[in-house]
Amino acid sequence: MRANGREVTIVMIEDDEGHARLIEKNIRRAGVNNEIVPFTYGNTALDYILGPDRSGTGSNDRCMLVLLDLNLPDMSGIHILEQIKANELTRRLPVIVLTTTDDEREIQKCYDLGANVYITKPVDYDGFATAIRNLGLFFSVIQLP
Amino acid sequence: MTSLNSLLRRTLVMFAFAVALLLGIVGSSLWLVQANREYSEETAQLRRLRSSIVAVLSTMQDAETGQRGFLLTNDPAYLEPFTKAVEALPERRNNLTANAASRPSYSSKLGALNEAMDAKMLELTHTVELAKADRLREAITQVGTDVGRYNMDQIRSILADFLDQTDKRLIGLVADQLSAASKLQWTTSAGAIAIFVALGCAAWIIFRYIRDLARARELVLKMNLGLEARVDERTEDLMRANQEIQRFAYIVTHDLRAPLVNIMGFLSELDSAAKMISTYVLADAKTLSQEQILSARAAVEEDLPEALTFIRASTKKMDALINAILKISRDGRRKLQPEDIELKHVLETAAANIHHQLAEFDGSIDIKGHYPVVTTDRFSLDQIIGNLFDNAVKYRAPGRPLRIKVEAHTDGPGRARIDVIDNGRGIADHDRERVFELFRRAGDQDQPGEGIGLAYTRSLIRNLGGDITVKSELGHGSTFSVTLPTNLGNNVTWRTDL
Numbered sequence: 001m002r003a004n005g006r007e008v009t010i011v012m013i014e015d016d017e018g019h020a021r022l023i024e025k026n027i028r029r030a031g032v033n034n035e036i037v038p039f040t041y042g043n044t045a046l047d048y049i050l051g052p053d054r055s056g057t058g059s060n061d062r063c064m065l066v067l068l069d070l071n072l073p074d075m076s077g078i079h080i081l082e083q084i085k086a087n088e089l090t091r092r093l094p095v096i097v098l099t100t101t102d103d104e105r106e107i108q109k110c111y112d113l114g115a116n117v118y119i120t121k122p123v124d125y126d127g128f129a130t131a132i133r134n135l136g137l138f139f140s141v142i143q144l145p
Numbered sequence: 146m147t148s149l150n151s152l153l154r155r156t157l158v159m160f161a162f163a164v165a166l167l168l169g170i171v172g173s174s175l176w177l178v179q180a181n182r183e184y185s186e187e188t189a190q191l192r193r194l195r196s197s198i199v200a201v202l203s204t205m206q207d208a209e210t211g212q213r214g215f216l217l218t219n220d221p222a223y224l225e226p227f228t229k230a231v232e233a234l235p236e237r238r239n240n241l242t243a244n245a246a247s248r249p250s251y252s253s254k255l256g257a258l259n260e261a262m263d264a265k266m267l268e269l270t271h272t273v274e275l276a277k278a279d280r281l282r283e284a285i286t287q288v289g290t291d292v293g294r295y296n297m298d299q300i301r302s303i304l305a306d307f308l309d310q311t312d313k314r315l316i317g318l319v320a321d322q323l324s325a326a327s328k329l330q331w332t333t334s335a336g337a338i339a340i341f342v343a344l345g346c347a348a349w350i351i352f353r354y355i356r357d358l359a360r361a362r363e364l365v366l367k368m369n370l371g372l373e374a375r376v377d378e379r380t381e382d383l384m385r386a387n388q389e390i391q392r393f394a395y396i397v398t399h400d401l402r403a404p405l406v407n408i409m410g411f412l413s414e415l416d417s418a419a420k421m422i423s424t425y426v427l428a429d430a431k432t433l434s435q436e437q438i439l440s441a442r443a444a445v446e447e448d449l450p451e452a453l454t455f456i457r458a459s460t461k462k463m464d465a466l467i468n469a470i471l472k473i474s475r476d477g478r479r480k481l482q483p484e485d486i487e488l489k490h491v492l493e494t495a496a497a498n499i500h501h502q503l504a505e506f507d508g509s510i511d512i513k514g515h516y517p518v519v520t521t522d523r524f525s526l527d528q529i530i531g532n533l534f535d536n537a538v539k540y541r542a543p544g545r546p547l548r549i550k551v552e553a554h555t556d557g558p559g560r561a562r563i564d565v566i567d568n569g570r571g572i573a574d575h576d577r578e579r580v581f582e583l584f585r586r587a588g589d590q591d592q593p594g595e596g597i598g599l600a601y602t603r604s605l606i607r608n609l610g611g612d613i614t615v616k617s618e619l620g621h622g623s624t625f626s627v628t629l630p631t632n633l634g635n636n637v638t639w640r641t642d643l
């Protein structure tokens with residue numbers, strides 16, 4: 001998976017290590033071999049994406065795709081989504097929300113804030129694996145900046 | 146307040162008393178009028194009797210005077226009083242008899258009187274006849290026998306006795322009349338005073354009742370005014386509680402689902418690892434490809450232990466979550482035991498509990514000012530203050546000595562506010578509500594914890610009928626404000642009142 005001739009980094013913000021491991025396994029099974037940078041906390045993830053000063057200047061020449069869990073221990077994923085979409089330099093980064101809730105209002109809120117895809121983590125594993133593998137397909141068609 | 150029944154009963158008793166007094170006065174007046182009439186009639190009778198006595202006496206004296214004059218002068222002109230008296234006497238005697246007949250003390254002597262008068266008149270007539278017939282000497286001799294004088298004395302004495310009796314009776318009558326009048330006057334005066342007192346009492350009771358009524362009405366009006374505001378307040382509380390329950394359910398389902406996703410996922414991973422291993426183990430005589438052998442090795446070395454570790458961790462996490470929820474729900478259902486608590490004492494005990502940590506971080510705690518005595522559940526209050534102090538220590542700002550300050554205020558009638566002010570790392574604006582949510586934490590995750598403390602604290606405070614809010618500036622410190630009803634019992638009663 002490349003964009004503008006550069007390798008795309010997958011930024012995975014997920015506090016549950018098990019979920020992170022399962023997501024990674026399934027992404028790999030889908031044949032996506034891009035680098036995955038995992039984060040457990042919102043703060044460190046934002047440091048990585050927007051820089052410690054939250055200016056976003058460091059992301060100018062990087063190609064990233066963000067996998068975001070909404071329920072993080074230190075802050076809400078919604079807040080991270082807001083920050084990414086509010087920054088002129090990062091607002092075009094594709095953000096895929098991956099979470100356990102299927103609350104209609106929450107889904108709507110994420111789309112309103114500019115999330116590109118919202119995926120509910122189903123409890124049955126086949127559904128989960130299928131959703132992640134479909135992501136692989138999605139990665140191949142998505143327009144990356 | 147006096148009840149309506151008691152008011153009616155008491156005023157009715159007063160009125161009945163007054164009416165009875167009035168009837169008594171009217172009755173006495175009627176009795177006196179009747180008595181007066183009787184007295185008047187008797188007085189008139191007595192006066193008639195008296196005049197008839199006087200008339201008989203004077204007639205008898207006239208007759209005697211006429212006889213004496215005629216006997217002395219032998220001039221018929223002097224005989225005139227005698228003649229007239231003889232003419233008038235029968236009627237006057239009849240009058241006297243008629244008037245005195247009903248009175249035994251008179252009538253018993255009437256016989257003697259009549260006898261004396263008949264004898265006297267006989268003597269007088271006889272002597273006058275003798276004188277007329279020029280037998281003057283015989284007549285004077287007749288007078289000299291003293292029979293006439295004796296009879297006249299008899300008549301005088303009886304009539305004088307009659308007059309005396311009559312006069313005495315008249316005086317008695319007047320005295321009786323006066324005494325009855327004075328008695329009535331006293332009775333009327335006393336009755337009038339009693340009526341005034343009774344009516345005054347009734348008026349006072351009615352006045353008091355009306356005053357109570359007016360006060361009650363005022364209170365009802367005031368309560369009505371407050372009611373609207375209270376209903377709004379309660380509605381807001383209920384809506385907030387409802388939202389919190391929804392949020393709680395949302396968090397719980399989400400957080401319980403997360404480990405489930407793991408368990409299901411790694412079970413599937415176990416399954417596929419088992420397949421690879423079984424391919425290897427059950428190969429029997431078949432030759433296996435290099436890839437099959439590597440997969441089986443990887444499954445045994447990595448996939449199996451990894452899956453087992455995650456399943457175990459997820460199960461543990463679910464257990465921890467369920468325990469946390471149970472704790473909150475159990476403490477929420479715990480029966481509160483209100484008792485009088487010295488707030489200062491609770492604060493000092495909690496401060497002593499964090500003394501070691503404070504010393505370690507060069508910190509200090511300042512509990513100053515006047516603290517009210519609150520009637521509330523001691524266990525809950527200890528937990529609330531303890532949690533807030535622990536948090537202040539836990540989320541201190543690195544690089545500056547920790548300062549904790551506690552202030553208490555009265556927050557409206559029947560409510561106390563406790564502010565716990567620290568100079569710790571503070572809470573960002575967008576996390577201010579989040580810190581109170583179950584399993585949610587804010588800021589750097591450099592301290593151990595599960596995101597239960599403040600959620601638990603808030604649920605304890607709400608149980609006591611209070612609330613907790615936070616004001617904070619990121620990097621400078623936080624102020625947690627706890628408001629509590631000063632009397633838990635009152636608060637509950639007040640609520641059921643509504």
